[in-house]
Amino acid sequence: MISLRFEGRAPGFGTGKVLALSIFLCLFGCKDPFIADVKLLTSNFLVVEGYINVGADAVTTIRVSRTVPINSTQEYAQVEEGAVIQIQDDQDEFYDLSEGEGGVYSSEPLSLPLDRQYRIRIETSDGKRFYSEYSTPIQSPAIDSVYWTRDAEGVTIKVDTHDPTQSTLFYQWNYEEDWETKSPYFSFYRFSNGDFFLREEDEITAMHRCWTRAKPLKLITRSLAGLSVENVSQTIMKIKTGSDRLSEKYSILVQQHALSPDHYNYFQVMNKNTNQVGTFYDPQPSQLLGNISRENSSEPVVGYIGAYTTSSERINIRKSDVSLWGFDLGCEQVAVLMSNPDSVAKYFVGLGFLPLTVDVDRINMFAAKPVCVDCRARGGSNNKPDFWDSIFD
Numbered sequence: 001m002i003s004l005r006f007e008g009r010a011p012g013f014g015t016g017k018v019l020a021l022s023i024f025l026c027l028f029g030c031k032d033p034f035i036a037d038v039k040l041l042t043s044n045f046l047v048v049e050g051y052i053n054v055g056a057d058a059v060t061t062i063r064v065s066r067t068v069p070i071n072s073t074q075e076y077a078q079v080e081e082g083a084v085i086q087i088q089d090d091q092d093e094f095y096d097l098s099e100g101e102g103g104v105y106s107s108e109p110l111s112l113p114l115d116r117q118y119r120i121r122i123e124t125s126d127g128k129r130f131y132s133e134y135s136t137p138i139q140s141p142a143i144d145s146v147y148w149t150r151d152a153e154g155v156t157i158k159v160d161t162h163d164p165t166q167s168t169l170f171y172q173w174n175y176e177e178d179w180e181t182k183s184p185y186f187s188f189y190r191f192s193n194g195d196f197f198l199r200e201e202d203e204i205t206a207m208h209r210c211w212t213r214a215k216p217l218k219l220i221t222r223s224l225a226g227l228s229v230e231n232v233s234q235t236i237m238k239i240k241t242g243s244d245r246l247s248e249k250y251s252i253l254v255q256q257h258a259l260s261p262d263h264y265n266y267f268q269v270m271n272k273n274t275n276q277v278g279t280f281y282d283p284q285p286s287q288l289l290g291n292i293s294r295e296n297s298s299e300p301v302v303g304y305i306g307a308y309t310t311s312s313e314r315i316n317i318r319k320s321d322v323s324l325w326g327f328d329l330g331c332e333q334v335a336v337l338m339s340n341p342d343s344v345a346k347y348f349v350g351l352g353f354l355p356l357t358v359d360v361d362r363i364n365m366f367a368a369k370p371v372c373v374d375c376r377a378r379g380g381s382n383n384k385p386d387f388w389d390s391i392f393d
Contacts, residue, residue: 048303079103210380331372
């Protein structure tokens with residue numbers, strides 16, 4: 001509900017610690033900080049996240065970072081820049097990954113043959129070389145459908161799949177969300193140095209319409225070991241009623257792949273170390289080591305790299321699909337008397353309100369909280385996804 005109020009009448013906006021080495025192992029997700037009562041004298045371990053994506057036109061993405069000591073003031077792990085990363089197969093064919101932002105390295109779309117074995121080769125900027133063990137690709141079952149259900153608590157995103165051979169015992173799901181937000185009000189003026197100025201049209205638009213991207217906060221894995229199961233239904237995430245995710249337009253891309261038993265077990269250890277706050281039974285970094293090692297050295301390396309095909313499906317939801325959603329920023333306008341310096345200072349300096357527009361008599365300047373005026377104040381950006389217009393035309 002948006003109301004109008006007048007005021008100012010007649011004058012009188014994983015820790016990245018050593019144990020957070022596991023925080024960065026959930027395929028670019030992040031974890032709640034965890035601080036354990038453990039003293040480790042060494043740090044700066046290499047942390048490698050991702051998997052080799054095999055199949056037709058598949059992109060492999062690997063993230064490389066370093067751990068930091070528990071008592072460090074650095075909040076996040078240090079990303080590893082300037083590395084040379086390649087996919088290597090058992091016939092000595094190499095495929096380069098290009099460096100992006102935040103220690104993320106990605107390949108071009110590749111169609112890697114399924115009848116070869118693959119590993120990751122990393123050469124850091126200081127000349128050290130690291131290799132994962134060779135992995136035989138595992139073909140993942142196709143996603144049957146991604147869909148959503150609605151109840152009083154919100155919207156639940158689910159995925160269905162099946163494996164008639166019942167040979168897939170371990171699954172992992174990742175997802176990527178994008179949603180559009182809009183500000184309830186337009187801001188045609190800006191306040192600077194005690195005066196009001198007209199905004200540029202581009203800035204007005206930038207403040208009104210934004211997009212937000214999010215990735216999973218937790219690992220989503222499932223074991224069917226010991227079960228005779230062909231059909232699998234898995235909850236991916238839940239969106240609470242009133243969330244701004246469904247305030248305009250929402251899209252989620254769900255990715256599914258199988259895991260090897262060792263990779264699954266590795267994730268379970270990592271999950272326990274990061275989620276069981278206050279109880280850390282295996283604090284030593286060796287407990288989290290996977291299948292990556294440094295050449296001619298026993299230096300610890302954290303990470304597990306497997307080779308898998310990926311099945312993916314995207315669904316889109318409009319706000320009209322979830323009627324009575326209940327999204328409400330609690331916005332209201334105030335009318336500030338422009339000739340009253342105290343009122344101007346209170347709202348535009350003290351409270352940080354943003355000006356909207358003036359009334360017809362040019363006496364009052366309407367204003368509102370930043371979250372009601374500038375969608376960027378709610379965590380959005382103007383980086384519209386490339387696919388947005390095509391899926392919501």
